[in-house]
Amino acid sequence: MILERQDPYGILRPMASSLLTTFLPERCLVCSDREQVTRGVCNRCRSLIRRLDAPLCEVCGRPVGTPGVCLACLHNPPPFDRMVSACVYEGLIQDIIHQFKYRRATVFSKFLAGLIAERLAADCESPDLVTAVPLHWSRLIQRGYNQSMLIARELSGYIGGVVRYDVLRKTRKTPSQVGLPKADRERNLDRVFTAAGVKGRSIVVVDDVITTGRTAREVSRALRHAGAERVVFASVGRTVS
Ligand SMILES: [Zn+2]
Ligand SMILES: [Zn+2]
Structure with a gap:
């Protein structure tokens, strides 16, 4: 009054x-x-947020039951050096990521970056560059922001490294991986990412959720091809079976 x-x-x-x-x-x-x-x-x-149960594979970060490197990574080494996820993709974190990604709840970017930072800090990751899995330009216009890039920007404040928006590019639009048969998933992402400006650099790439790991492998291949020295893939959530 x-x-x-x-x-x-x-x-x-x-x-x-x-x-x-x-x-x-x-x-x-x-x-x-x-x-x-x-x-x-x-x-x-x-x-309420569930962390992945240790021991985790030192390379792919999956909960595998025994310490060290899992058999899958030993037999078929992935193109990244490490993959780490902050938590299991379920319940509250699934809801938060959904709001963050599709409903413009970008206020969560600091919190989500913090979850990854806590996980990476345990391993003293301090990269030259921090970036995110890119969206195709048409998706970027449609959504208005790249949710993973918002996390990457906050993450660099916690772990160091220069944020780069331009090192990765998605060259064509791909249908969602969810529900696609395995053979189609493979074709779907075939040579869809390109990288530049990373020669000799160590880099952390942020993704919101890791499901099959196929995107991580394709992005890492592109970064390796462009001369990246060390590639660490970091996600907030990961689906576990
Ligand atoms: Zn609360
Ligand atoms: Zn592994």
Whole structure:
């Protein structure tokens, strides 16, 4: 009421609310609680997110039951040096990623980058460059942003490395991998990515979710082809069977 009388044009109102949010502890983006909130999400909500069960393969990062490098990676070494995922793609994190990707909930980028950073910090990854799996330009226009690139930008603030938007390119539009038969999935991504400007560099590539690992392999092949020295693939979520 007082504010209304003194501020007929409503200029002070946004100032007052921004002052309030500056001094009050931040709210959890998921449950709106103000208790123990870090990077936008409270500890109670964080505790609902499931990490991958160790031991994990040192190369592909899958939970394999025994420490070291899994048989699949030994017999057929992947084109990346390492692949790490912050958590299992299910429940709350699946909902958050969905909102983040399709409903413009970009406020989660710091939180999601933080989850990856916590995972990478344990292994002292400190790359020259940080980038993300690219979208085809038509998809980028349609969505308005590359969700993985938003995470990459925040991630470089935590682990170091220069963010690069231009080292990877997706040369053609591909139908979603979900539900495609294996042979079609292989053809679907065949030579669809190109890379440049990475010679001799160590690079971290961000993806939101890893399912088959096919995209990671194709992107890594392109980076290797362009002379990248070390390729680490990092995702927020991973599907586990
Ligand atoms: Zn919460
Ligand atoms: Zn492996």
